[in-house]
Amino acid sequence: MRTPSLRALSISTVVAFCVSLSLVFFYAPIEAEEGFLQKIFYLHVPLAIVALCGFVIGGLFAIAHLRTGDQRWDLRSYVAIHMSLIFGVGVLLTGSIWARASWGHWWVWDEPTLVSFLIVFLLYATYQPLRFAIEDPERQGRYASVFAITAGAFVPLNFIAVRLSASYVHPRVLGATSNLPSSMALTFLVSLAAMALLFATLCSYELAAKRTRILLKVRSRTLGFR
């Protein structure tokens, strides 16, 4: 397998996380209103951004799969969506903790990003049941790609729709980085980079594992026929 690049990815992920965590705990200021728990923002928002990008990337891989018929794109699409779903659980958990810290409730409807993420999550949670409900492997890949494209297009539209419907009772902390003081912005960007690297590393590991399993199956099949 391509161990050198996997190793490089893993190392850079660990390094990035070390840097980002030290920034979060030692460099970024404690936010006046929300206190220490606000620092979960540096975990929650990067998780969310990476997960959403992962969903959309899964949709792009799916387009490549349908256009070329190459099963490898389907594998990449599956891994991207699968990983984003796992990150999504993290998003919802950290989002809930943050809501508790900021507004005193374990869930709030006022944060439109969190709400639209919930809807997206519920949609993608059907991805694996859909795949496993189709027996024909080729059709499974094709239908999964159709789903991934539809859902990928849905992600931005859903955000727009929910944001339009949100009530602006609570001020939204998730503004652009330009609204944040530079210390917080830097910490945020480093955390985002670390999260993106983590996503890439985990996806590469899962892809490598799946490819190995497929290779093993093909080899044993050929040997079996001899």
Add this chain to the structure above:
Amino acid sequence: MADLEVHAEAPTGVAVESGPAVELDALRRNYGERAALAGVSLTLAGGRTLVVFGPNGAGKTTLLRVLATLLRPHAGRVRVLGEELPRDAWRTRGRIALLGHEPLLYRELSARENLRYHAQLHGVTPERVEERLRAVAMIERADEPVRTLSRGMVQRVAVARATLHDPELLLLDEPYANLDPAAIELVEPLIGVDSGRTRVLTSHDPLRGLAEADVVLGLRGGRVALLGGADSIDPDDVAGLYR
């Protein structure tokens, strides 16, 4: 495996297309990691009949569905009526017919309504629908829902559906199942040897199948186990496929 081309003398009065009706070159169709069809090659001239033998799961139905353009080949070349599949599949669709295990009829609609629907999809006139109903002797019960018809009658309506658009190539999956001798006699001129069309049919009956065939294909596990002109194949060879 040997490529066998059969260019026997066409019966008089039949116009034969230039070029073979069916050309397969190392056709492969997978189902996951398994090969439903592995490396099937053959040529079938126009107006001839190919009979496919083989146990269940050998790939007979898969082969028919590939020829019908319902399944895309995963490797190899397929040419049907001179058109390359899957690229030019749309050009063959109006010229081929599939008569499979399912009649492809809506049970709640009558025979006439079903045939009219298929006629509209194929650009065929309503008069032709009536003519087909007469040809399969289903005019009397043409307005009753298909679910009230016996299996044999349904099969007859299915034959009418399959020949509605006057196809050049017939793909028949055990067409005589569910038909009594009278019905078989009725549909013979439509889908049998005397119809003059190119035919590919599956059969489990070695004697009957060999009698109809010009070319014989025996499949086992997706692979070609038997291929040759009908006169060169022994019924025992065919029976051997099933052991």
Add this chain to the structure above:
Amino acid sequence: MSPTAHAPVGEHGLQEPHARTGPTSHVPVGTAKVVRALVRKELLVELRTLESVPGMALFAVTTFVVFHFALNQNTVSGQEAAGILWVTLLFAAMLGVNRLFVADADQGGFDGFLLAPVDRTALLFAKALALLCYLLVLELVAVPAFGLLLLGPPLGQALPGLLAPLALGDLGVAAIGTLVAALAVRTRARDLLGPLLALPLLVPIVIGCARASAPLLASAHPGGPALRWIATLALYDLVFGLIAYAVFDFLLED
């Protein structure tokens, strides 16, 4: 295509493939005609079996009754009314979506269509049109029932304004419902996957329709539908209509 007087086609074998006239011609059929044929067949089967529409309508009316007891209220108005109306219509629509391709999947309708020399997106148009028809009939029953059973303010004055959200909502459900139905029907858990896939995708439609209708159903000062919601609905319908058009073929081919 008129029958011609020359030798009977097909009785004596092959002829030049593309030069025929007569009762059969082997020329691909135009998409509009195909859509017409498909819709006619759909409505005919539905009229015979009455599988979808009566169930949808009955479900909606029963749900209104359930809401009365669940909310313990005699009337609702404003946003609450809009919410109840749209959720009920949505879930009733799911029943129709579930059944949309079942007859084709079970009775070989896909094969029959795929063997024809026609453009395959005609099936998408036809099924979406049929679903649209079912939704219209559903609303013809459900909306008056809602006005009768649960709605506080009179329905008559709200109705003209409701037409836009109803129409746009129907278009969205038709497009997404058809796509999801085609996706779900050839899987093992088709009845479950259909709604699970459709409901998140339809949330923006619910948002748009419910928010657009809320001022219309207000008891105090009923106003008109906010244009921003109409615009959102129209945009969403357009985007998903295009997506459904782009990917539908991939669901049919094998």
